[in-house]
Amino acid sequence: MIDCKVTGANWIELPPKSYKLRAKLPETSTCQLEIDIRYDRFISHPPEGEWSKIAPLRILSFDIECAGRKGIFPEPTIDPIIQIANMVTRQGEKHPFIRNVFTLNSCAPIVATDVIECYDQGKMLQAWRDFVIEVDPDVIIGYNIANFDFPYLLERAQHLKVNKFPYLGRMKGIKTEAKDTKFSSKAYGTRENKFINILFYNHL
Incomplete structure (x- = not known):
């Protein structure tokens, strides 16, 4: 470069x-x-x-919801993902051109949002993965998605044996993985984070 x-x-x-x-x-x-x-x-x-x-980049924003147990932080080998909500916008435009939510079983209608009902969690995860590939976003954003949402999705899919799920990047045949990273400096001390190798997408 x-x-x-x-x-x-x-x-x-x-x-x-x-x-x-x-x-x-x-x-x-x-x-x-x-x-x-x-x-x-x-x-x-x-x-x-x-x-x-700035180019008219496609930006995917998403958030997952888990059905955790009372007083216990959700664990991907135990607690199911019950919803994945998404918005897709183009850089420079005010309103999203896609608003949807993948939901496990049914839910009440949501204004101006496509509700995609799935009655099997593995099929819901696969459907969301296919949605990401079809949308082909340039940027993926969301609150704490690198440290929570992506790792949880990947581990939950592995637990349910959804074998095609981790191929989320643009390069065929390369798995998306969550790896532990550590950053240390005098100014900020030591911080532990996750690195997601979702190739050719930027995630923030």
């Missing part, structure tokens, strides 16, 4: 006839388009003028 003067999230231009679509080749990702281009053929635009605008 440095050699080609590429910075994070800047605009890249592919001149005509400089690239080849992978339409007839085996796809290696779930991206909408796959291309091959030499590293020295594309144009990296500095974030100035018209190229300083």
Whole structure:
């Protein structure tokens, strides 16, 4: 990236006839388009003028709800996930173009929201995974999703033997995993977090 003067999230231009679509080749990702281009053929635009605008990124926001036991923090090997609520927006737009909730069994109607009823928890998790792949978000956001929601989803799916669930990233055949990380500094002390390797999505 440095050699080609590429910075994070800047605009890249592919001149005509400089690239080849992978339409007839085996796809290696779930991206909408796959291309091959030499590293020295594309144009990296500095974030100035018209190229300083943010792309219309698709942003998925989600939150899970668990049916925990009274006085006990939910455990993924015991306590079921009963709902996964989602909103999908485009950067620069005021309102989401998708609002839905995957629910275990039924629930009351929710205004301006698609309620997707599932009567098997494993099938609900698989349906949500398929939804993420179909939406193809550029950014995934949510409160504490790296330390709670994603690890809980992954461990719960593993417990229920939903084998296709952990393939959440854009690269085919690469599992999404939650790994423990530790950060130490004089200013902030030691912090323990989870790292989620959900490839080619940014999660915040």
